[in-house]
Amino acid sequence: MRARRAERRRRVMTIAGSDCGGGAGVQADIKTFAAMDVYGTSVLTAITAQNSYGVHAVHELPVEFVDAQIAAIIDDSGLGVDYAKTGMLYSTAIINVVADAFRRYKIPFVLDPVIKAGAGGALLEEDALNTLIEVLLPLCTVVTPNLQDARVISGLEIRTMEEVKEAAIEIQRLGAEAVIIKGGHGHIDRDSAIKIEIAAGTGKATDLLLLHDVVEAGGEGERKFVELSLPLIDIKPGNVLHGAGCSYSAALAVELANGKTLRDAAASAKKFVYNAISDGDAVSDIVVVDQTRGLLKDADRYWTVENVKEAIRMLKKDKYFYELIPEVGTNIGMAISRAENEKDVAAVDGRIVRMKEGIGIGMGMSMTHGCVDFGVSSHVARMILAMMEQDKDRRSAINVRYSQEILAACKELGMKIGSFERDKEPEFELDPEPDERSNTKMRTMEWGVREASNEFIPDVIFDLGAIGKEPMVRIFGNTAVDVAERVNRIAMFVYK
Numbered sequence: 301m302r303a304r305r306a307e308r309r310r311r312v313m314t315i316a317g318s319d320c321g322g323g324a325g326v327q328a329d330i331k332t333f334a335a336m337d338v339y340g341t342s343v344l345t346a347i348t349a350q351n352s353y354g355v356h357a358v359h360e361l362p363v364e365f366v367d368a369q370i371a372a373i374i375d376d377s378g379l380g381v382d383y384a385k386t387g388m389l390y391s392t393a394i395i396n397v398v399a400d401a402f403r404r405y406k407i408p409f410v411l412d413p414v415i416k417a418g419a420g421g422a423l424l425e426e427d428a429l430n431t432l433i434e435v436l437l438p439l440c441t442v443v444t445p446n447l448q449d450a451r452v453i454s455g456l457e458i459r460t461m462e463e464v465k466e467a468a469i470e471i472q473r474l475g476a477e478a479v480i481i482k483g484g485h486g487h488i489d490r491d492s493a494i495k496i497e498i499a500a501g502t503g504k505a506t507d508l509l510l511l512h513d514v515v516e517a518g519g520e521g522e523r524k525f526v527e528l529s530l531p532l533i534d535i536k537p538g539n540v541l542h543g544a545g546c547s548y549s550a551a552l553a554v555e556l557a558n559g560k561t562l563r564d565a566a567a568s569a570k571k572f573v574y575n576a577i578s579d580g581d582a583v584s585d586i587v588v589v590d591q592t593r594g595l596l597k598d599a600d601r602y603w604t605v606e607n608v609k610e611a612i613r614m615l616k617k618d619k620y621f622y623e624l625i626p627e628v629g630t631n632i633g634m635a636i637s638r639a640e641n642e643k644d645v646a647a648v649d650g651r652i653v654r655m656k657e658g659i660g661i662g663m664g665m666s667m668t669h670g671c672v673d674f675g676v677s678s679h680v681a682r683m684i685l686a687m688m689e690q691d692k693d694r695r696s697a698i699n700v701r702y703s704q705e706i707l708a709a710c711k712e713l714g715m716k717i718g719s720f721e722r723d724k725e726p727e728f729e730l731d732p733e734p735d736e737r738s739n740t741k742m743r744t745m746e747w748g749v750r751e752a753s754n755e756f757i758p759d760v761i762f763d764l765g766a767i768g769k770e771p772m773v774r775i776f777g778n779t780a781v782d783v784a785e786r787v788n789r790i791a792m793f794v795y796k
Contacts, residue, residue: 310338310557311380313373313407314550315366315398316387316414317346317358317423323542323588324417325387331591332550336572338557341379343369345398346390348423352540352586355417363393370401383557384409385549388423392431399435410556411440411476412549413449429453438475442562444549445471446482461508465525468510472523479510480566482548505532509566528567530574535587541577543589548573600636601674604780605646608634608672611696611780612648620791622654626701628770629653633680634696634780635688645681646674679745686749687776691757696780698787702762702771709793710760710775715786718758720751722766759786 312333319325326342333340345366349357373379384407389395415424451458454467468479483506511524535541551572555565579593611632615621629651636644649671687694725747752761765771777783
């Protein structure tokens with residue numbers, strides 16, 4: 301029986317509304333908590349009926365029930381709260397109840413001033429804004445408005461970075477210990493007459509952090525501004541980003557609960573949300589951030605490497621596989637799901653080559669194990685990525701030597717066979733600034749796979765070579781183990 305986890309995970313509470321569409325609100329917060337390895341608790345303030353077209357209805361929960369939820373979490377010694385964050389609070393009554401709870405229990409919290417939904421629709425009643433500013437803002441550790449929220453709270457227009465700083469100062473004067481004005485929404489105004497100078501250069505999303513003010517006798521001390529920038533992820537015109545603000549404030553609360561300084565916590569939260577946006581899902585006209593994609597991607601990479609290693613073990617056990625290795629050697633690789641480039645494809649570092657006694661893995665003649673890594677074989681990676689353009693589930697491939705007997709075995713085993721002729725490959729125009737997949741040398745494999753897949757998706761692709769190019773057979777499958785099983789069946793068919 302597996303022992304229980306010994307250390308206590310940090311407890312982080314969200315007080316926010318429910319988004320039935322799953323992209324924002326409590327749903328986004330809980331996913332963020334789970335992805336960042338803290339124990340998340342939730343207090344619902346309202347239930348919304350919303351989708352990519354906007355907020356259609358709001359059902360405010362009774363304030364007594366909101367208070368009861370908070371008390372239930374706090375009063376349980378096994379739960380408790382190390383840090384909290386707020387999202388949609390909706391009404392003056394709920395804001396007052398939440399503020400009373402924070403005073404009573406002395407809970408540090410991040411205030412995310414949710415005023416409107418990204419897709420449209422009010423999430424805070426008009427008469428509740430002043431209550432949020434006057435009652436809740438002075439209690440928070442840090443407030444995290446986006447540019448639009450900052451305009452509303454500060455009452456200032458924001459057109460330049462200097463005006464962002466002025467707005468942050470004004471919000472701090474209203475009572476907040478620290479202010480983070482998020483700059484990612486600056487690109488929303490890109491088509492308007494007002495250009496948001498949210499970064500020193502183009503293509504940057506810059507958050508402005510105003511740290512705790514030092515108040516001296518007789519006046520205010522010097523304020524500390526910190527700018528945190530990452531590349532701006534350009535959302536297509538007409539699309540709306542959904543869940544980024546909720547996820548950011550949740551991630552910030554997690555990092556503060558973990559004991560990080562505000563500056564370090566803000567930088568970490570920004571990076572977390574940047575990755576979540578990069579891996580976001582397109583739903584209708586909105587892009588929903590994916591808080592768990594990073595975890596799933598890491599798990600996928602581990603599983604992919606292990607799958608390739610298992611495939612190699614299978615091939616090494618097959619006494620006939622030796623006969624299938626071409627003169628140039630062979631390699632087997634596998635891509636993660638949703639692979640983007642060669643760094644997402646795991647393969648043997650070097651090649652699998654013939655030896656006097658069996659087969660060897662690596663550049664030398666010694667038997668080497670565990671030499672599977674990502675981005676180590678451009679050739680097999682390009683082959684796999686090109687096939688994934690035809691069928692996203694065909695994530696693995698191997699090259700073996702060409703012979704009529706091998707092709708006949710593939711046919712007898714029910715595999716679909718395609719081919720291309722190297723002398724028909726078109727001349728590709730060289731890129732003046734070539735990257736890893738833009739020049740002529742890198743195009744052959746992509747072109748060959750596409751050419752062989754014109755009429756159907758093949759399991760096997762061969763070519764007869766050219767001057768200086770050995771004829772080759774390439775076998776594809778969904779996983780490296782699938783490919784190894786196919787290779788073993790082919791070898792058995794031909795050589796037994």
